[in-house]
Amino acid sequence: MTVLDNISYSEALELCLKNAKPKKTHQNIYINEALNRVLAEDIIAKRNSPVFTNSAMDGFAFKHSSDKKLKVIKTIYAGDKYEDFEIKEGECVRIMTGARVPNGLDTVIPIEKCEEVTDEYIMIPEIKKGANVRIKGEEIAKGDVLIKKGERITPEIIAMLVSQGIVNVPVYTKLKIAVLSTGNELKEPWESADEEEIYNVNSYAIEALLKKFGFSADIIGLIPDSLEKTVEYIKTLKNEYDVIITSGGISFGDADFLFEAFKQNGLKEFFHGIMVKPGRPTMAGIMGETFVFAMPGNPLSSYINTFALAIPTLKKLSGADKYYFQSITAVNKSDFKVNAKKDHTILGYYENGEWEVYNGYKYGSGMLTPLIKSNSLMLLNKGKDLIKKGEILKIIPFDAGFGKNKFTFN
Amino acid sequence: MTVLDNISYSEALELCLKNAKPKKTHQNIYINEALNRVLAEDIIAKRNSPVFTNSAMDGFAFKHSSDKKLKVIKTIYAGDKYEDFEIKEGECVRIMTGARVPNGLDTVIPIEKCEEVTDEYIMIPEIKKGANVRIKGEEIAKGDVLIKKGERITPEIIAMLVSQGIVNVPVYTKLKIAVLSTGNELKEPWESADEEEIYNVNSYAIEALLKKFGFSADIIGLIPDSLEKTVEYIKTLKNEYDVIITSGGISFGDADFLFEAFKQNGLKEFFHGIMVKPGRPTMAGIMGETFVFAMPGNPLSSYINTFALAIPTLKKLSGADKYYFQSITAVNKSDFKVNAKKDHTILGYYENGEWEVYNGYKYGSGMLTPLIKSNSLMLLNKGKDLIKKGEILKIIPFDAGFGKNKFTFN
Numbered sequence: 001m002t003v004l005d006n007i008s009y010s011e012a013l014e015l016c017l018k019n020a021k022p023k024k025t026h027q028n029i030y031i032n033e034a035l036n037r038v039l040a041e042d043i044i045a046k047r048n049s050p051v052f053t054n055s056a057m058d059g060f061a062f063k064h065s066s067d068k069k070l071k072v073i074k075t076i077y078a079g080d081k082y083e084d085f086e087i088k089e090g091e092c093v094r095i096m097t098g099a100r101v102p103n104g105l106d107t108v109i110p111i112e113k114c115e116e117v118t119d120e121y122i123m124i125p126e127i128k129k130g131a132n133v134r135i136k137g138e139e140i141a142k143g144d145v146l147i148k149k150g151e152r153i154t155p156e157i158i159a160m161l162v163s164q165g166i167v168n169v170p171v172y173t174k175l176k177i178a179v180l181s182t183g184n185e186l187k188e189p190w191e192s193a194d195e196e197e198i199y200n201v202n203s204y205a206i207e208a209l210l211k212k213f214g215f216s217a218d219i220i221g222l223i224p225d226s227l228e229k230t231v232e233y234i235k236t237l238k239n240e241y242d243v244i245i246t247s248g249g250i251s252f253g254d255a256d257f258l259f260e261a262f263k264q265n266g267l268k269e270f271f272h273g274i275m276v277k278p279g280r281p282t283m284a285g286i287m288g289e290t291f292v293f294a295m296p297g298n299p300l301s302s303y304i305n306t307f308a309l310a311i312p313t314l315k316k317l318s319g320a321d322k323y324y325f326q327s328i329t330a331v332n333k334s335d336f337k338v339n340a341k342k343d344h345t346i347l348g349y350y351e352n353g354e355w356e357v358y359n360g361y362k363y364g365s366g367m368l369t370p371l372i373k374s375n376s377l378m379l380l381n382k383g384k385d386l387i388k389k390g391e392i393l394k395i396i397p398f399d400a401g402f403g404k405n406k407f408t409f410n
Numbered sequence: 411m412t413v414l415d416n417i418s419y420s421e422a423l424e425l426c427l428k429n430a431k432p433k434k435t436h437q438n439i440y441i442n443e444a445l446n447r448v449l450a451e452d453i454i455a456k457r458n459s460p461v462f463t464n465s466a467m468d469g470f471a472f473k474h475s476s477d478k479k480l481k482v483i484k485t486i487y488a489g490d491k492y493e494d495f496e497i498k499e500g501e502c503v504r505i506m507t508g509a510r511v512p513n514g515l516d517t518v519i520p521i522e523k524c525e526e527v528t529d530e531y532i533m534i535p536e537i538k539k540g541a542n543v544r545i546k547g548e549e550i551a552k553g554d555v556l557i558k559k560g561e562r563i564t565p566e567i568i569a570m571l572v573s574q575g576i577v578n579v580p581v582y583t584k585l586k587i588a589v590l591s592t593g594n595e596l597k598e599p600w601e602s603a604d605e606e607e608i609y610n611v612n613s614y615a616i617e618a619l620l621k622k623f624g625f626s627a628d629i630i631g632l633i634p635d636s637l638e639k640t641v642e643y644i645k646t647l648k649n650e651y652d653v654i655i656t657s658g659g660i661s662f663g664d665a666d667f668l669f670e671a672f673k674q675n676g677l678k679e680f681f682h683g684i685m686v687k688p689g690r691p692t693m694a695g696i697m698g699e700t701f702v703f704a705m706p707g708n709p710l711s712s713y714i715n716t717f718a719l720a721i722p723t724l725k726k727l728s729g730a731d732k733y734y735f736q737s738i739t740a741v742n743k744s745d746f747k748v749n750a751k752k753d754h755t756i757l758g759y760y761e762n763g764e765w766e767v768y769n770g771y772k773y774g775s776g777m778l779t780p781l782i783k784s785n786s787l788m789l790l791n792k793g794k795d796l797i798k799k800g801e802i803l804k805i806i807p808f809d810a811g812f813g814k815n816k817f818t819f820n
Contacts, residue, residue: 010819031599035618049777051606056774079595082606098776100606139777147782154809155622156781159615159709162599163608163778185489189441189572196461196492196510198573205569208445212565299569315812326813328738329763343819353739353802364466366508367459367549368573371566372557381819392763393820399564402725403736409420409753409791410803 004273004280009343009379013309015270016284017323020291020316023242025173031161034153036214037171038319045146046164048137052082055095056132059110060122061102062092064129071121076100092122101133108132140164150321152214172319177210177217178241179203182249182258183297184225201299201368202247206306213311215318223249223258230261238265239288242317245310248297250281258294262287275382276343278365279305284313291317300365304345307398308377327394330355332387337361340385347374348395351403355395357387375399414661414683414690419753419789423719425680426694427733430701430726433652435583441571444563446624447581448729455556456574458547462492465505466542469520470532471512472502474539481531486510502532511543518542550574560731562624582729587620587627588651589613592659592668593707594635611709611778612657616716623721625728633659633668640671648675649698652727655720658707661691668704672697685792686753688775689715694723701727710775714755717808718787737804740765742797747771750795757784758805761813765805767797785809 007015026040055061062070070092074085078098087093087104095101095108109124110132116123140146146164147157153169161169186200187193203219210217220237223246224230237244249258250272259272262285269285279301283294293310295302308325315323333356338344347358347370355376363370376397380387387393417425436450465471472480480502484495488508497503497514505511505518519534520542526533550556556574557567563579571579596610597603613629620627630647633656634640647654659668660682669682672695679695689711693704703720705712718735725733743766748754757768757780765786773780786807790797797803 013817031614032617035621047605051608056776134774134776139774139779152812154782155615155618156713156778156809158618159611159713160778160782162614163611163709165597165599165601165603165609167599187575189575189577191575193575195457198461199575201569201573204441204572205565207442208565208568211445299573303566303569312812312817320812322812322814324813324815324817326761326815327817328760329740350738351736364544364549366544368566368570369549372564372570379817379819394818396817399566402562402722402730402732403734404732405734405736407423407722407734407737407789407806408804409789 005271006273006275007271008381009274009276009308009345010381012271012274012282012284013312016309016313017316019270019286020313022317022319023172023175026170027173028168028170031158031167031169034158034169034171035155037153037169037174039147039149039151039153039169040172040319041170042145042149043147043161043166043169045140045142045144046166047140048142049140049163050134050136050138053101053136054134055097055099055101055108056134057108057110058097059095059108059132060092060114060124061095061105061108061133063087063105064107065089069121069123072119076102106130106133148321150319152320152322175215175242175314175318176240177215177243177245177314178220178237179206179210179217179245180220180223181247182223184222186222202295202297202302205299205303206245206247206295209303209306209311210314213314215314217245227257227260230257231264234261234265234287238290241290243291243293243314244287245293245295245306247295247302250283250294250296259283262292262294267292274343275341276345277339279345282309284309298365299368300371303371304347304377308345308379308396325396327396330393330395332389332391332393334360335389336387337385338380338387340383343382344380346378346380347371348376348378349374350376350395350397351405355393415681416683416685417681418791419684419686419718419755420791422681422684422692422694423722426719426723427726429680429696430723432727432729433582433585436580437583438578438580441568441577441579444568444579444581445565447563447579447584449557449559449561449563449579450582450729451580452555452559453557453571453576453579455550455552455554456576457550458552459550459573460544460546460548463511463546464544465507465509465511465518466544467518467520468507469505469518469542470502470524470534471505471515471518471543473497473499473515474517474537475499479531479533482529486512516540516543558731560729562730562732585625585652585724585728586650587625587653587655587724588630588647589616589620589627589655590630590633591657592633594632596632612705612707612712615709615713616655616657616705619713619716619721620724623724625724627655637667637670640667641674644671644675644697648700651700653701653703653724654697655703655705655716657705657712660693660704660706669693672702672704677702684753685751686755687749689755692719694719708775709778710781713781714757714787718755718789718806735806737806740803740805742799742801742803744770745799746797747795748790748797750793753792754790756788756790757781758786758788759784760786760805760807761815765803
């Protein structure tokens with residue numbers, strides 16, 4: 001009898017990532033559809049920024065020299081149509097913030113720094129040549145790489161693209177993801193169920209989690225209840241989808257023919273079993289062109305492993321070059337014990353620089369309450385049996401952002 | 411001449427929040443549309459969890475007594491259809507994890523803790539009554555409040571709702587938000603522009619930022635170039651939208667008739683001007699039933715104030731009871747100077763528990779590069795002129811999540 005692998009959680013993640021080859025297919029989309037998509041080519045700046053040399057202050061623009069008294073010959077407002085004009089030694093112009101600095105002038109002195117200001121002339125102190133002038137192209141020069149291939153498009157990047165008049169962007173095509181689950185005894189949520197029958201939570205939870213991270217998935221339904229039918233069913237999905245995510249039926253029990261059905265369809269698994277609590281019965285592999293994740297049947301473990309293993313992998317598959325979760329640093333709020341022989345994925349609550357494990361790490365993987373009462377995950381390598389109060393931990397938030405507590409300013 | 415207010419940034423935020431009255435209108439939606447919507451009523455548990463009393467381990471179930479030797483009379487698997495049967499003193503059943511514990515039995519001993527195990531009987535040590543048994547309803551009891559009104563629906567909450575067979579949920583109706591901007595000199599991004607003409611960045615950036623936080627908005631276009639036309643235009647939007655967000659034209663310059671047009675439509679402003687750098691010319695108020703934000707024309711300030719002031723307010727307007735940004739704690743990486751007379755909204759980069767201000771806080775509010783090179787915002791009250799290396803700061807991430815650096819486990 002085959003037994004489950006005992007690889008570590010970090011190895012499992014690395015195996016997924018190593019085998020995740022970004023999509024090759026591109027498309028051009030309009031910018032209002034572009035949020036969260038991944039750039040498939042470098043974007044080159046079409047325009048300089050600033051587009052013209054302009055004043056950073058309300059003040060007076062002049063050619064830097066040793067003159068202290070300057071005659072004010074005209075006023076230039078932001079938005080004024082530029083017309084060249086002659087300006088002589090000892091002359092200056094009144095200029096507003098953002099207004100174009102006339103050709104030949106190089107320095108701006110703000111009004112409040114002048115020693116004297118009348119309608120006709122100003123008296124100025126020493127000032128550095130070039131002060132308060134924003135030079136054309138100093139932020140962005142035409143032809144520069146503006147945004148690199150592999151960047152996920154954020155609202156900030158949309159602002160940048162629009163400022164350049166770039167409205168069509170080359171992105172990787174979206175991943176096609178199928179979500180399905182095992183368990184013919186499970187009821188679909190719209191079905192009526194006896195008090196003791198159990199609903200099929202996983203497909204809906206996985207789909208919502210993918211959606212939260214900008215992916216979309218088709219909920220395909222339940223895997224049939226025989227090996228023969230399952231082999232046929234998997235065959236119809238293979239190569240139709242970039243990714244298949246299943247839940248349940250991946251231990252080596254009697255009715256767990258899902259793995260066998262994948263194998264008969266050419267699956268090469270990267271691992272099948274992780275030495276982690278919770279979520280041991282987890283498998284990942286490749287079947288033709290299709291990346292396969294088999295998550296545990298248990299909703300808590302299925303959720304955690306989809307979050308911690310599948311999401312980074314999907315990021316990489318979708319072409320993003322930033323795919324590792326970035327941790328935040330927190331002080332552990334109270335002692336708790338763990339089994340030193342296993343890795344652990346532990347739920348807890350982050351607030352104000354501190355992190356507290358959910359219920360002293362005493363919760364069942366059959367529960368969902370730990371998930372809705374937590375906002376973050378702590379990934380722990382094996383080897384320790386006690387996590388001490390005051391230890392610095394690295395935390396991955398999964399539902400941070402907003403709270404009821406008033407935000408206090410620095 | 412009217413001058414801008416000088417209220418603090420935190421006051422501005424509190425004024426917005428105090429005046430943001432959550433929507434009163436509800437609707438029922440299907441769960442696959444429910445992600446990020448806000449619950450308009452408490453959700454009551456329809457089912458117990460666990461749905462029946464079951465075993466937490468593979469082992470033997472028995473009625474707690476002083477017997478040390480127990481006869482094994484049958485085996486119960488998870489998913490077995492339950493049938494009542496008689497069990498006598500000194501008898502036990504073999505039971506699998508998740509299988510229903512027969513009526514009358516109360517304790518489970520895991521196989522590995524038995525002193526002796528044969529096919530017919532087991533020898534057991536002392537064990538606490540109730541051990542390894544999950545009691546029906548111990549996690550969730552039918553009739554409990556499962557999720558409170560005002561909660562935003564996360565993937566975790568979707569898992570919980572599905573586990574209860576709840577597929578229709580009462581949510582607040584979506585906010586109707588109009589985004590418009592001033593500046594007839596601006597080019598729309600799809601228009602061709604001379605090298606020196608400037609694109610209308612704000613509407614697109616604001617719309618993308620709202621979308622990122624789960625809102626949707628209509629980009630309405632440009633505000634007309636006369637007071638009379640603007641008054642009429644604003645009148646058509648008033649009460650049609652829950653929220654109007656404009657950008658630009660809200661200082662007290664010659665062409666800034668936007669404020670006047672709002673006033674003629676009945677605007678009561680909460681503030682008009684904040685003593686903050688950048689983003690001073692900012693206004694918020696109420697006009698009939700419509701909440702109005704007027705953001706600065708400057709893309710950087712407009713983005714920051716939409717993020718830090720409008721997003722929490724929109725959260726509250728949409729019915730959410732968690733609407734304050736939650737900060738993360740970080741150590742400041744290098745000294746930088748600020749003007750002690752103003753509040754500041756400062757861009758920087760958070761990584762591994764440390765935060766570094768963007769370019770020593772030397773950047774212009776006409777730039778967009780600081781925004782795409784940063785991932786977080788630091789809100790600072792006035793009063794300090796130096797932020798020292800090593801200080802503990804509270805940071806609001808706006809683009810945290812994923813990075814190129816490998817995630818290292820605890």
